Each structure stands twice: as C-alpha cells, then as structure tokens.
Amino acid sequence: MQPAPDSGRTSPQPAVSLGRLPVIRYDTDEFREGSVRILADACASGPLCRVLPHDIPGLLRFRDVDAVLRDPLTFSSKTRLLTPPSGTGSLSALIGDDPPDHTRLRALFAQAFTAARVSETMAPRVLAIARELVRNILDGGRELDLVRDLAVPLPVTVISELLGVDAADMTDFKRWSDQITGGLLVTSMPEGPEKAGRMATLHQSLRDLDAYLTQAIADARKHPGNNLLTFMIGASEGAEKLSSEELLSLAKLLLVAGNETTTKLIGLMMNQLLSSPAALRELGEAPGLIPDAIEETLRIEGPVYNRLRRTTRPCTVAGLDLPAGALVDCVLGAANLDARVFPDPTTFDIHRKMTRHLGFGGGIHQCLGAPLARLETRLAFEELLEHVKNIEPTAPPRRGTVSSFRGFESMPLRYEPRRARGTAPAMAKEAIEEVAVADKIAMKSNEELGLTKRGREIVRVARVRELAENIKMFRFVHPSGGLLTRFTAGSHIVIHMQDGDAVHRNPYSLLNCEYGNGQTYIIAVALDSKGKGGSRYMHEKVTAGMQLEISVPANNFPLAPSAAKHLLIAGGIGITPIFAHRLELRGRRQLCELHYTFRSGASAALVELLELESDPNVHFYDNSLGQRLDVGALLRAQPEGTAVYVCGPERLMDEVIEVALRLGWPREQVHYERFGAPRPKDEEPFSVRCARSGRELVVGGGETLLEALEREGQTVPFSCRSGSCGACELPVLEGEIEHRDSVLSEQEKAEGKKILACVSRGKKRLVLAI
Known part of the structure; x- marks a missing residue:
C-alpha cells in the first residue's frame, strides 16, 4: 500500500469500480446468521468488497487490513459517524482518537490492563465470581441459558467492581450496551420511521448512560475507592491532564466494551464447540487447551468483525485509489478467514498453530481490555467444564440484534454433571510414570513407553533459580496465560527434550500441590553427573522464556484419603514429592511429620525454606555432621493408623519398607515411590x-x-x-x-x-x- 501523490483531487478516481465489487450487507438477518460463510467467500473472491449500509469499500485480505490498522497517520480512527445527542459526552475516547491524544490516554491505562497485571491482580476475583455463577448453575438443575447465567453476569460484575459501580444495575448496562454497539449501523439506515424510532431509543440510552456515569463520578469524588473511576478522577486532576469529557467518555467505553466483548466471546465460543463435539469433549478433559480454543474463536468468529478508518491523504490500497477524507472498512472477520494466512480457514481447530490474528483489532488501537476478556472467558469455561459434560442445546440459540458486535442473546443448554475429577488414588491407576533407566527409555518410542496414553502440553519456563548445590528449581506456566492441567500432591510430569540427536524423557515430581488452581508447575532438578544427559540439559540449556513439551501430570504416589497421622520420610532429592505431600496435608489440617535425611546441608533442596517455618514436626538429618535417621525407632514410635510415605535412595526405601512390614504395618499404609528397582540377583528362574x-x-x-x-x-x-x-x-x-x-x-x-x-x-x- 503506497500513498498516492496529492494532485488536488476531491473525489476518488478508482482503479477498481466500487459499484462492481461484491456486496456485503451488515444489517441483514442473512449476515447475522451466516457471517463466517459470507466473509470467507468474499475473501476468497478478491481483496475488496462494497460494504452496506455504509456504502464504502471494504478490505478483505489479512495483509491489507493489517497494513491499514498499522498506519494511523494515513488511516485515522476519527470516523465520527455517530453524533451523540446534545448535552451528552463523546463516545470516541481511545477508540476514536489518533496520536498524540491516543498515545497519552493509552499510556495512562495500559499498565492497568497488561496480561501480567490482569493475571496477578484480577484473576483471583474473576475466578471467585465464575465459581459462584457456576455453583448457581449447578444448583438450578441440569439446564441453563449460557448467556443469561454466565456470559452476561460474569463480565458485568467484573467491570462494575473495577469501575466502582453497582452490578445490580446489570439490566441497564446490558440495554445501554446493546443500543450503543448497534448505533453505527442505525446511523447508516435509510431515512424513515424505523430509523427515526431507533435513533430516538439510541439517544435516550446515551442520555441515561451519561446521567448514570456522571452521578457515579460525582459519588467517587466524594468517596474515593480502590477502583478505576477513582484512578481516572485522580488523572483528571493531576499532571496527566485528562479532561472531564475524556473522563466521561472513557468510563462509557470501559462499561460498554468491558461487558459486551466477553459476553459475546463466551457465547460464540460455546457455539463453535457445540458444532465440534470432539473439541468440546477434549477441553473438558484437557482444560489447558482452553486458551487455544479462545484464540481460534476470536479468529473464526470473534465479536468484532470490522473497524472503520478515514484517510488523511490520497492513497491506494488493494488497487483502489482513495482521496483524503474517504471512509474505508477494515473487515477483520474476513481477514481472519484469509486462506493465504490460515489454511482451511472455516474449520474450527483448537490445535491450529497460529502466530496472530486480528480478532481484537491491530496496530495502536488493538483492544486494551483483551487480556481481561481472555481471562474472563478462560475462567468461565474452565469452571463450567470442570463440573459439567455432554452439553447440548435444548433450542436454537438466538443471535443478537443487528450490531457492530456478533454474539448471542440466549443459548439454552442442558448438561450432565461431571464427576469430580479423579482423586489421586484413581488417577494413579491410569497414570504412566517414567522415573528410571534413562538409556533404555531414550531408545524407546512414546508408544512403547506408554506415553501415548497421556496428554501433552507446551509450557513456558517462567523462572530458573539455584536451589542448592547442583540443584535448580524450574517454574513453568502456560505459554498463553491459561490454566495448566490440574494435579494432586505426589504428581510428576515427564519433560521431553531433544538435545541434538539425543532424546531425553525425564520425569520430575511437582513441588507444589495446586489442585483446583493449575497456575504453575514447579520442579527441582538435581544434576546427575553419571546420568545420560537429561539433567545436564535442564541445568545447562533450559532458561527462562523457553518452551518445553511435557506429558501432563500423573500421580503414582498419592496421599492416603485418611489416616490418623501421616509420616513423611525423604532422602536427598526424594524430598520433591514429599514436600508437595506436606503442603497438601497442612492445607487439609491433617497431622503430619517430616523426617528429611541428606548428605550435607549445602546439597539439600528446600532445607532453608523448611527451616524458616520453625515447625517442630520437621526433623533434619545432615549426614555430613554424623546425624542418622533411626528408621526402626521412628516407626515403632508411631500411633496405630499412621500412614508412612518414603521417597529417596534405594537403601532408605528398602529399609523403611522392610522395617514397617516386620513391625506389622499393614501394606496399604506403606506408600513409596521408587526411582529405580533393584536388579534381580540369584533369583529362581x-x-x-x-x-x-x-x-x-x-x-x-x-x-x-x-x-x-x-x-x-x-x-x-x-x-x-x-x-x-x-x-x-x-x-x-x-x-x-x-x-x-x-x-x-x-x-x-x-x-x-x-x-x-x-x-x-x-x-x-x-x-x-x-
């Protein structure tokens, strides 16, 4: 795309005739119900279309749309098609601003909506709201309306709390939002009674919203709170120079966009999943894929399907000459279906490898609240699919009225309750663990190893740090901010490493016990100088920011469901699953006692962390100081009904097991995880x-x-x-x-x-x- 020289023309001299272009009409039931097919067909037929009711050229191909969105100097966001009624404020802050105003306002709010800040500060509250809504759904029987019961109340409650307004006014927020998001299409309708009636309703909604937020701002000035409205008021009175009109306009933007985008996205994603039952079942079993499903929904049928721009100078785009001041429509929904960028574009594929899409726009106006919308949608589906399965419609879903947003007004569904995900003992029977004989394992295929029975995940290395001499701690997170597969204390993951021609598949116990959370995996890796290279690869080549492939957590070393007492015995790096057990037991408020034996304090993982607690039920045995664990005395001193758990060197494991059985402990109360079996010697053939x-x-x-x-x-x-x-x-x-x-x-x-x-x-x- 190159700007054309300015020859003083005041009207376009098109290289392509607008009248000959294929027509896409937004204000029809046909488009509302079949926009994906219509936009995909249009994109396949050429780079341009004629958009009605605006009667302007539309850009359909990814490359052209992306280029326009990235050039705000040539393509301005100041389209000003919707003129608010007299006495009300503008709707254009941020989304209708160009630099330098846009730069100033976005800088003011960008830090509040970064992915990291949203995850750290907003996720706990969003999760709590989502859980409450899902509990209400479960209490209401086996049917729900996804829009009414989850998609609307979740984002409305979140944005209300962020702004410091009353979520009880949800019905008004929804009505105002629907009217405003349909406003641009209403303004382009032919003159007549229908347009006049709809414009009158729109103007009344704008007046009501202005009055509501003006009062909310006044209340916030008198009674400041820990919310965005108070923050914006402070900015309007400080060095940032946020004007009163900008303050009101931004509040309207946050309230409207803050609930409409997520509401529509949740419904659109469920609609895609209902059309792809296998994908829906897969998300129920592997919630770590939910972020990928969100991105695929945004690509194939995101809530926002177009963005208008006005040229600031003569230019040529996609073969069409445009004068200064011309309107052009960036048809995001078509660009995201461009087969040149997205193979088989109309197929919903949650495993699609995708670098980026335009579901949240692009360039400097990419949606500021995208991290929050993604978070809300992810947690909504994670919580819902945690408790329900076999979801199916009870009636056709009803799409919203003609609007600048795609989405649904209602989606009646039925479901079956999902049994609580397998407890640790149940998981142990299905899980596959890989803990020893690295040379033989590296020679085997995944199928021979049984790893094809386990799902895979890609994780990002968030942090690496020294834990002790020759021991490093690694923290893994989901690469796009989603939830990892949930697990119970005692679980392990298998890391798949391709080190040149060598293949390493090393199992590592998880230090944390995050069932119901799934935010992170934490492991400790001891460097094994005599090993086959897996631990060396982890120590020397794995750094923060890298991505690794793992087999999802499995648990072959679960806690007993109940016991009078839990006796934990760890040796060396065997502390890792035992550490997670202790965390879980303390969370349950069950009696536990830890005995940790190691070669020396310098080489012992987690000793300093445990010492900080000054817990009288934690006992250390530093062999370099001559301290030894008397297994016999320890086991004899335990009350009846105690469960013992041991992990560590083979000699320690054998001693604990042999002594316990000799003392008459029931076998089911002796739990252990071996990192290698003793070689058979002089056995009977x-x-x-x-x-x-x-x-x-x-x-x-x-x-x-x-x-x-x-x-x-x-x-x-x-x-x-x-x-x-x-x-x-x-x-x-x-x-x-x-x-x-x-x-x-x-x-x-x-x-x-x-x-x-x-x-x-x-x-x-x-x-x-x-």
Missing part, C-alpha cells in the same frame, strides 16, 4: 508361555520378566521399570505370582490375574494372555 503369540521362554535369575520378553522380541509398554506406574501390567491366565510392585491392590494381588513385568516374578511357570 521360571518359564513363561505367551498364549497368543505362542512364544516360550525362560526368565533367568538375573533378569526381569520384562527384560526376558524384550529379549524375545515381545513389545511390552513400560515406563518406570520400578513397579510404581502400572505401564507394564500384563494379564495372567495361569501360574502363581510373586508380587513386588506398589501399584496393584492387595485384592488384585490375591486374585493373581495381573503381573507387573518390570519387577514381579512367577513361581515355576506362568501363562500370559499376550
């Missing part, structure tokens, strides 16, 4: 027949059943190779089993129908159903 394949083999005294099967070419999924994950569970048809795993229940072991091939053995002969 046994024979195995694979019933389906017909293989016959002998498992030697120095190998495991899993290794013998691998030796014979039998593929068996595995992960931990320590009897703690369940990935290598095999069905047994005949034979007696010597169980050595920590996954099968006592009942399952007694039934003798399953064996974990990585650790358990047969007595004389087994017949397997493989």
